[in-house]
Amino acid sequence: MDALSWGSILIRIATQLTPVWIGLVVIFALSITYKRKLGLYGKLFDSTIGMIGFALVMFWVLVGVMGGPFDMLVTHDPLSQISGMKNKLPGTPMRSAAEGEYAYFLLGGDNLARDVFSRLIKGAWVVVQIAPIATLFAFMVGITLGLPAGYYGGRLDTLLSFLANLILAFPVILLFYLLVTPEIVLTGIPNYMALFLFVFPLVFMAILLNSRLYTRPTVRTPVLVVVLGIMGWLYLSLVSTDGYVVATPSYGIPGLPNALDLFNIDPGILVVFVSVVFVNSPTVYRIVRGLAMDIKTRDYVAAAQTRGEGPWYIMLWEILPNARGPLIVDFCLRIGYTTILLGTLGFFGLGLESESPDWGSTINAGRRLLALYPHAAIAPAMALLTLVLGLNLLADGLREESLRD
């Protein structure tokens, strides 16, 4: 068999991604039909830039979800090495393709003779999984600390702002090099940080519901018990591995027993996750604090104060909803930034295993042979570029549309 030409490579990739195209068309058709009823999300479809951004983001989300847990789209196993395919150019046919096996390496092979195309798709799942959740956690931390700092001001504000500036003054890469090493994982510090940082969504939900419902204890108590019960279970499953919350060679703090543990997080992933949340939350804190300081001077806040509402009610039900515009925009931008950070970690070979298909690690592996075989590094580089570009364009579109009214 001959190697494929660039045209037929593109056609084959496009056919391979058919489910993604179908998904994109369905999402766009539905959204454009009902765009007047969908609020800010619907307005996004009035701006070209926003639509392009949304399409790029949804493309990678669909690729990640379909390629990851559902195992569609991929042509080969992303980890298996196939003899004779080392550093082969895009479109190279396999030497002896078995029956039912895909006969080509669409984007070539890397220096360990693995299929670049399949690794690209599996790598999308790593990003799609970690980046939004880590950003969400960073927002929970930033909002829970930033609202009181901006609303109360004073000592609390000084202390929290000092701590935030402390973290922000650290060069990110130095922090990663200090935190994301196997030695630090051994000391259990990431577990302590996970214990601390992941508790914020619980605190946030508890205050949010309590401040709204505390006048009706008959409703509040069952709601709080159910919500906090579920979230507490998830929290404990998240932080405990093999029955321990913190497990170092010398001591361990017991956590949720294995029978109740819903999922186990790989310690390598956990430390990456924790450090990304840790790096992002001070910036979110500063944004929320600034917004809170601005909004607390408005009349509706004064009205709520006169009504005798509690401070947390005002913060979470008066200030926060009115700060949502800038926060949503920043959320999109921050997912992009988190993606870049994840790539940086991979690029320096920190945290994730070296055979992990995530884009940063693949770029790191491919850059050594860049002068001779650039395809192995360029494919993930372009993928990362388009995803982050999509998120930034989406944020720009959202900003434009939310400023319009």
Place this chain on the structure above:
Amino acid sequence: MGLFILRRLGVMLLTALCLTFIVFWLTNLYPNLEKLAKTQGNFRMSDEAVTSYLENRGYLQPMPVKFGQWLGVVPGWITEKKDGTTMGRCFTADTPITERKRFCGVLQGDWGQSTVFKDDVSNIVSTRLGLTGKLMFMVMIVMVPMALLLGVLAGMREGSKTDRSLSTLSIASTATPEYVSGVIFIAVFTSSAFGLKWFKGSATSAMESITFENFTLPVLTISLYGMGYIARMTRASMTEVMTAQYIRTARLKGVSFPNIVLKHALRNALIAPFTVIMLQFPWLLNGVVIVETLFNYKGFGWLLVQAASNNDIELLLSVSVVSVVVVLVTQLISDIGYVYLNPRIRIS
């Protein structure tokens, strides 16, 4: 103003102290020390050998004592070995007893020894900083004018075609981290696959002599990521200025459009980007680490990677002190400069 600067300097000092203590604490955790002992001694050391190695070199003292010794406020450690020889933090075996100092730390101007490079930390750091200084200088020369031009052109007429395309361009540039643009640049301009061998993919030779061929790509790679952000800030501030009353007055008086932009708008529009440019320094530091690794330019960023991956404690501490000071000083300058440039803001 004097009090403001004094207070800022105090906070700065406190921040730097806290940060160095965090770095000190993280690098002095036992698993890290064990790794250090094994890389310095040999990899098959028994646990007892590791302990005695660390014990002899003063690594197992309490954390505040060690930090005090590094700072130079606590006398350096002295160990008497079983065979009668003594080892100390402040002297080597062949220093005469009368010349041995009690204190040696940062306050005495002694930044310690690097365990990897076997040299004085202050020597290594100053050489590497010089190399990175060259890189940063070139980046500033390329990045700032390009970003300002882009921003002013885009913000001049809000909503025009130029504005839209230049804004999209700057969004694209902020979406391209250094390791992506660097990889693409190297692949396109240096690899045999594209056949365009215009530049060199490695900047190692630029450490001795900078040429257009070996320095363009690293400089371009760093500038590209920071450029978009400054351009967007400039654009935002430019559009704001262009809607101001005095611009309208100038227009109604019949001043030509280029004159309005250059003589009336530009000066006021450049206040905000000034702060942003200063605050870009810490960000550039990240870019420098990535680019120096990618292009194999042995500067400060490369040193950071070497120090961190080998757990070279004293080198890493100096590297973090330098980078933290850079970050804090630029923040201070940007605050002071902002007050000077913008008379509407007064600090009480």
